[in-house]
Amino acid sequence: MYEQMVTARYYEERLQEEYLEGKQPAFDISAGPIPGELHLAAGQEAAAAGVCAHLRDDDTVTAPHRPHHVAIAKGVDLKRMTAEIFGRETGLCKGKGGHMHLFDPDVNFACSGIIAEGCPPAVGAALAAKKRATHDVAVAFLGEGAVSQGGFLESLNLASVHDLPIVFVVEDNDWAISMPKGRVTDVENCAQRADGFDLPGVRVDYDDAIAVYDAAADAVGRARTGNGPTLLDVQVHRRMGHFMGDAEAYRPEEDAERARRLDSIERLADDLRQRDVEDDDLDAIRRRAEERVDDAIEWAKEQPEPDPEAAYEDVFANPPENWPRRPATSTGGDD
Template sequence: MLPTRDQKVWMYETMLVSRYFEETIEAIYLEGKKPVFNMAKGPIPGEMHLSNGQEPCAVGVCAHLTPKDVVTSTHRPHHVAIAKGVDLKRMAAEIFGKKTGLSGGRGGHMHIFDPDVNFSCSGIIGQGMGPAVGAALSRKLQGKEGVAVAYIGEGAANQGAFHEALNLAAVWKLPVIFVVEDNAWGISVAKATSTAVPNNAMRAQAYGMPGHLIPGNDPIAIYSAAGEAIARARSGGGPTLLDIETDRLAGHFMGDAEAYRPKGELDALRARDPIPALARRLQAEDGLSDDDNGAIMARARGRVDEAIKFARESDYPAPEEALDKVFA
């Protein structure tokens, strides 16, 4: 299963939107946090986890999904949210803590929730797997359309929730796809020192489901594997595990000194950045012209600028609104 030219252009443009969005958020996040980094300062206080480099994991899968399909993501969620179609303006406002945000500014960047496109994420490691299995079960029991996709990092595959979710999904033959974004680092712990198997695709066999390792951080290869897995789920074939080797081009969080990385690793990762790699492929294989590329880049930048302007100009909620929508 290969994408059409239009689908490849969509993937490329969506990756650009995600990258521009995060580069802009990064610059704003650092306002007021220099020369001495203080997480509590600036217009966006708190932690910030960027997904630069992992954009192929989002577009290759979400290219096959509709708003009826459910996606749960991780504490590093922006690329997946954007690819799933989350409202970019309201997501930006949520990150800024504004009342026009998806949750009125209550959730922040690790708790993005958009019911219009069935997207959610959590700051708790592996937390989205159970809800994804539940969503898939509800659809199966009610005869509704749709599949569920649960994104996790490779570190979460060592959590109990991972094994419980895979087991139930397989027992009940649910329409759910588990996507492991393997960037080789669980915060500052290398996968080789924390995980007993060389890749998490191997673990799928223990639960009676297909497991596919997708190397190279290649959105086209991810699209092909995800297309087969999602088609299998839609036809009643049950769950699949996709283990995607990807690259984290930033620290675990903004302010991470990354002293744990071997010398030269970041330079090597940046040299194989998947966005210019896809642009070159579009130019070579699909006749993408410089003018076309320029228009795509401008359109992506315009979407981000519009969203950031909306967030900057939106009002903060009144202090008393902190008591709204709280269970007593």
């Protein structure tokens, strides 16, 4: 878990450097090697590492628009993910999806830029696993700003009604874009949403990978043994803006300082030291993680950009010539 977390943290820091190239001093979102928005998850690594430690490749994971730490914890190909973020031909989606729409079928991972949109597909994967009796599970990650969305609430309902093998993981970073949690939800913590759907709701009150691991062991274990869904609410701390270029004028400095102080990676490092892991070993893990990230970024930047004509491929609007077409007939008002 420690190696996954330091990999994810360094990955976000390096992406920040690459992203800001050409966008300063006057921020231009269209400039630089990574145009468009970029949402980074520095400070939220413990939720992903603690949950995904219990998962297998055949288990399905969906993530929101802040997905890289979850993808790394699930085992998504780091080089191809990075190529996708840079819009390169060898990316996971041929450079067409960008960082919010990553898809790796080798480890059953997907994400979406639409709030709470990962919940319904995860429920579908859980329903399929139950019907096939595979003992696979699904996990849907979302932010606390998504807990009032219909996609999330309907997914909770369907998962409960059908007793599905799924875990919903709310990464509660206290901010729904620029809105503090207290202004967008009326419950003390998001785990209480489970009460209305007759399923367990569990809250991890502090950003601790071991505490998340323990809570996830129960939740994933319940799902895998046919005992139904769980809603897991994990307190995390966003160390960067909602998106790169966010001036965060809405955020009190003491809140940002608290996020820096309550660092889950340093907490886990202290736990490891108490278990007689030497600093040299921790340093070796960090060096290995940094080398892996640097290699992935350099590899991605060397990859070819897609042919502009490829924009017309893999889309429904332009089916191939042999695509089966529905006859152009009409029988009137019943169509």
